[in-house]
Amino acid sequence: MRYFVHIGYNGLQYNGWQKQPGVLNVQGVIEKYLSQALKTEVFINGCGRTDAHVHASQFFFHMDIEQEWDFDLKFRLNKLLPLNIAVFDIIPMEGLPHARFDAVQRSYDYFIHTYKDPFLNGLSSFYLLDNLDFDKMKQAAAVLPKYKDYRAFCTSPDKYEHTICNVMSASFAVDTNGDKLRFQISSNRFLSKMIRIIMGQLLKIGRGVLSVDEFENYLITNTTPELITPAHPQGLYLSKVTYPYLNLPPRVEFSSILQKQTDVTWRTL
Structure with missing residues (x-):
């Protein structure tokens, strides 16, 4: 099942959205705690690539999760994630919409x-x-x-x-x-x-x-x-x-x- 996740983040401490080795980035932090919460490795695709120290008051990423969870994932993620990243909504989507390429x-x-x-x-x-x-x-x-x-x-x-x-x-x-x-x-x-x-x-x-x-x-x-x-x-x-x-x-x-x-x-x- 594909999900869109609606988030916001203060990017001041991050070297941008995109995951890259050796530096703190938003994508890597979210993937770490998503994988921890769902007890399986999770990869996500963001709606864009903000630069280092740039913020996002609205941002979406999509993820594909095969096994449905039986707990409040939004609540758990917001407990696990640092205070500068917030999850607002987790939205199940029909088909395979793309968070980056479908944005108009x-x-x-x-x-x-x-x-x-x-x-x-x-x-x-x-x-x-x-x-x-x-x-x-x-x-x-x-x-x-x-x-x-x-x-x-x-x-x-x-x-x-x-x-x-x-x-x-x-x-x-x-x-x-x-x-x-x-x-x-x-x-x-x-x-x-x-x-x-x-x-x-x-x-x-x-x-x-x-x-x-x-x-x-x-x-x-x-x-x-x-x-x-x-x-x-x-x-x-x-x-x-x-x-x-x-x-x-x-x-x-x-x-x-x-x-x-x-x-x-x-x-x-």
């Missing part, structure tokens, strides 16, 4: 705060910046859905069969004080470090060292910027994954305080 849309949030706050450390990216030009950043973000080829904003474009991404939306929101910023972007797929590279370029626009036209020209010409400066990983969240047959709301009560604040008190630019 992924949405990410990127949070920035421009003042030093120890309570946001690790939940948002700290940039000591004054007077960011939010209007110009908004203009640049609005350009993104007009283009399909994101070769310019990828660290290793040649490792992909193609660099086409269907970016459906991109927008900014800011809190009432103007010192916390949220960038949201949705697409069918993302390339390696694509969002962090885009965010790094948008910060340059906000600081006035890059124009909106120069930013758009990278997309028109597929030219990689001479200096790629990806934004910090700590402010990035995989926040929504959508399937044709499964569209669960994120479990916001388990998400960062920033995400709850933006839905209530922030204004869209």
Whole structure:
């Protein structure tokens, strides 16, 4: 039987989702405790591969389990797993749907705060910046859905069969004080470090060292910027994954305080 498992995790201590030897990763930790709980070796397939120190407030993986369990697996997993990984739902699926390949849309949030706050450390990216030009950043973000080829904003474009991404939306929101910023972007797929590279370029626009036209020209010409400066990983969240047959709301009560604040008190630019 195939199951989809709906989880969230704080990625600060992990070297990304993907299992790899010698480093702490989310996939390896979950497989360890799943195998322990079910007393058989379990392998899982995730809906994506978040980078080191990147969070996921909504994430899915699938697993195939032959023998049905006779206990509350969600409860047991949440007891076994470290506090930075939470299991929200375990969903039996018909047939063999794939957590990664069947996803039709992924949405990410990127949070920035421009003042030093120890309570946001690790939940948002700290940039000591004054007077960011939010209007110009908004203009640049609005350009993104007009283009399909994101070769310019990828660290290793040649490792992909193609660099086409269907970016459906991109927008900014800011809190009432103007010192916390949220960038949201949705697409069918993302390339390696694509969002962090885009965010790094948008910060340059906000600081006035890059124009909106120069930013758009990278997309028109597929030219990689001479200096790629990806934004910090700590402010990035995989926040929504959508399937044709499964569209669960994120479990916001388990998400960062920033995400709850933006839905209530922030204004869209």
